[in-house]
Amino acid sequence: xxxxxxxxxxxxxxxxxxxxxxxxxxxxxxxxxxxxxxxxxxxxxxxxxxxxxxxxxxxxxxxxxxxxxxxxxxxxxxxxxxxxxxxxxxxxxxxxxxxxxxxxxxxxxxxxxxxxxxxxxxxxxxxxxxxxxxxxxxxxxxxxxxxxxxxxxxxxxxxxxxxxxxxxxxxxxxxxxxxxxxxxxxxxxxxxxxxxxxxxxxxxxxxxxxxxxxxxxxxxxxxxxxxxxxxxxxxxxxxxxxxxxxxxxxxxxxxxxxxxxxxxxxxxxxxxxxxxxxxxxxxxxxxxxxxxxxxxxxxxxxxxxxxxxxxxxxxxxxxxxxxxxxxxxxxxxxxxxxxxxxxxxxxxxxxxxxxxxxxxxxxxxxxxxxxxxxxxxxxxxxxxxxxxxxxxxxxxxxxxxxxxxxxxxxxxxxxxxxxxxxxx
Amino acid sequence: xxxxxxxxxxxxxxxxxxxxxxxxxxxxxxxxxxxxxxxxxxxxxxxxxxxxxxxxxxxxxxxxxxxxxxxxxxxxxxxxxxxxxxxxxxxxxxxxxxxxxxxxxxxxxxxxxxxxxxxxxxxxxxxxxxxxxxxxxxxxxxxxxxxxxxxxxxxxxxxxxxxxxxxxxxxxxxxxxxxxxxxxxxxxxxxxxxxxxxxxxxxxxxxxxxxxxxxxxxxxxxxxxxxxxxxxxxxxxxxxxxxxxxxxxxxxxxxxxxxxxxxxxxxxxxxxxxxxxxxxxxxxxxxxx
Numbered sequence: 001x002x003x004x005x006x007x008x009x010x011x012x013x014x015x016x017x018x019x020x021x022x023x024x025x026x027x028x029x030x031x032x033x034x035x036x037x038x039x040x041x042x043x044x045x046x047x048x049x050x051x052x053x054x055x056x057x058x059x060x061x062x063x064x065x066x067x068x069x070x071x072x073x074x075x076x077x078x079x080x081x082x083x084x085x086x087x088x089x090x091x092x093x094x095x096x097x098x099x100x101x102x103x104x105x106x107x108x109x110x111x112x113x114x115x116x117x118x119x120x121x122x123x124x125x126x127x128x129x130x131x132x133x134x135x136x137x138x139x140x141x142x143x144x145x146x147x148x149x150x151x152x153x154x155x156x157x158x159x160x161x162x163x164x165x166x167x168x169x170x171x172x173x174x175x176x177x178x179x180x181x182x183x184x185x186x187x188x189x190x191x192x193x194x195x196x197x198x199x200x201x202x203x204x205x206x207x208x209x210x211x212x213x214x215x216x217x218x219x220x221x222x223x224x225x226x227x228x229x230x231x232x233x234x235x236x237x238x239x240x241x242x243x244x245x246x247x248x249x250x251x252x253x254x255x256x257x258x259x260x261x262x263x264x265x266x267x268x269x270x271x272x273x274x275x276x277x278x279x280x281x282x283x284x285x286x287x288x289x290x291x292x293x294x295x296x297x298x299x300x301x302x303x304x305x306x307x308x309x310x311x312x313x314x315x316x317x318x319x320x321x322x323x324x325x326x327x328x329x330x331x332x333x334x335x336x337x338x339x340x341x342x343x344x345x346x347x348x349x350x351x352x353x354x355x356x357x358x359x360x361x362x363x364x365x366x367x368x369x370x371x372x373x374x375x376x377x378x379x380x381x382x383x384x385x386x387x388x389x390x391x392x393x394x395x396x397x398x399x400x401x402x403x404x405x406x407x408x409x410x411x412x413x414x415x416x417x418x419x420x421x422x423x424x
Numbered sequence: 425x426x427x428x429x430x431x432x433x434x435x436x437x438x439x440x441x442x443x444x445x446x447x448x449x450x451x452x453x454x455x456x457x458x459x460x461x462x463x464x465x466x467x468x469x470x471x472x473x474x475x476x477x478x479x480x481x482x483x484x485x486x487x488x489x490x491x492x493x494x495x496x497x498x499x500x501x502x503x504x505x506x507x508x509x510x511x512x513x514x515x516x517x518x519x520x521x522x523x524x525x526x527x528x529x530x531x532x533x534x535x536x537x538x539x540x541x542x543x544x545x546x547x548x549x550x551x552x553x554x555x556x557x558x559x560x561x562x563x564x565x566x567x568x569x570x571x572x573x574x575x576x577x578x579x580x581x582x583x584x585x586x587x588x589x590x591x592x593x594x595x596x597x598x599x600x601x602x603x604x605x606x607x608x609x610x611x612x613x614x615x616x617x618x619x620x621x622x623x624x625x626x627x628x629x630x631x632x633x634x635x636x637x638x639x640x641x642x643x644x645x646x647x648x649x650x651x652x653x654x655x656x657x658x659x660x661x662x663x664x665x666x667x668x669x670x671x672x673x674x675x676x677x678x679x680x681x682x683x684x685x686x687x688x689x690x691x692x693x694x695x696x697x698x699x700x701x702x703x704x705x706x707x708x709x710x711x712x713x
Contacts, residue, residue, distance in 0.1 A: 256550070256571070257550070257552075273521075276502075277520065280597070283523070283552040283554075283569060284552070284569040284570060284595065285569070285571065285572045313613070314612065314613035315613075315640070317615075317635065317658065318639070318640075321639075349687075349705065350687075381680065383681050384680045384707070384708070386450075386456040386457060386706065387706065387707060393680075
């Protein structure tokens, strides 16, 4: 068959016409009727108009592109979302996370964007649920309360956390900081200024870590020093430990390890060294500084951090195990390692604070004084002639996966380790 | 007191079974061991640092028995935590309380403190020996944690050289020296092994973190077959590593019965393949083979 020219032209015109109509009417992937975008949704979602009156409206909402995120017919995800809630935002917001972040905000990394942002509209910029630091304080409650309560405030903190922190991730530094310390600090605090140098006793501070002494979130001490300040530091006697500011090596310590601290804390160090068992890191190159901050700290005893962090620096496996075991020991869970151990030295193994494990447990568990399995020096452990039965014969002080911190999965299994005659 | 050992022939050809053979609980008078933290051995001698009783115990190791020989208790050694014996039978013990290495004659008589002669001061004059080992030529390797270095001394205690600790590490608890003269360090906090070849001037990581296999290693030693043995204190086990740091196996496990360990503190292996483990919190020394 041959095409007749007088038929082809009207046929092509019809195709173009239909095609054009189709292009006009098919809005987006759902072939919505013209004008049906978004506004169609409001026919049912009538409360939504109020939301849209907020000053900050998410751009897809503003352009009535509800189907940008939702599937109007059916979806595998809650709220008819077109993709997993954890993935849907980053389909457009691809630059939220840097390529190689040094630190990430867990809530953002987990894709829980709606914990901070309203996906439709909000009163605050970036569709944030609350303004300024108020939003951050929802989770970082203790820090928020502390910031509000401290006597001496740090101006950038007053203006908002995002002055120093990136709320999603940082490619530059840990703790979501926009730059490393001191790089971040010296953007405002000029180390070359006379006043700055005078405050720091003319020691060269440019390369030092400001947060070793100063609490960037505010403090009850002048100069934003951490609340607990080491006496020589408070009295500006830097040269008690360091060489003088005019020395070629001004920050060099006058002695190494524990020998430096011994100058003032000789009694404590002599008592420590008089015990049979030492906590050896105390005697290494860093000495006392392994656990203590020599300048200032927000922890009791000038500890370099919360005790679980300090102990966890070396005993990380023990600390990690504590987090996962089913049956936890409250003092351990609360981080009071010193309820049972001594930090510096002891005459007991494992640096325990009493010669008898039974006495240590008895500090809290007084039940053993009136009703208990036979324990103590007279109770020989049938498994080993050189051991007596103690609390540790059946329980593990740091917790286990069995009930009551037992060492065996069941009580029967535990008891029959010694009482073999009852083993079935 | 006589304790039977398994036949000791052809160790080099055997797989490392690490089967319990016998346990030492007491001296000849029946006084029990208390928290032993150190062991040293040769083909015919076993020395135990019976730390909780502030004494050393000497045993004769024969082909198939371990026999109590003597107790060594000298006033100059108050808290023995590490012990070594050289090829002449001289005994060296680290006093953990006084942080000095005590030298004893073969019969246990006090022969003086090891005077580290000619050691260059680093962080000051203080030297804190956390551990030490003696190689087959009787050179003494001291783990000085205060200045962060291994000091190498000749048998008379004269300074030969030093190897600084690496820049990044957690905490070194022990060192080992193999037959080829390589020195190994065990990092308890990071569960890593570092090594320095004979005459090397620095330590390099031998392994990545071995936390997958151990959770607080405190002692390292070698045998004559090129195997590193690491005591996993908190895991109650002995970890076997190749000289390249590769994992070769895990032996024993936490417990009280013989064959199990409760905070093992030290390990020594003689050329016959007997492994003597200071099973600290079980108050005994176990012999494996």
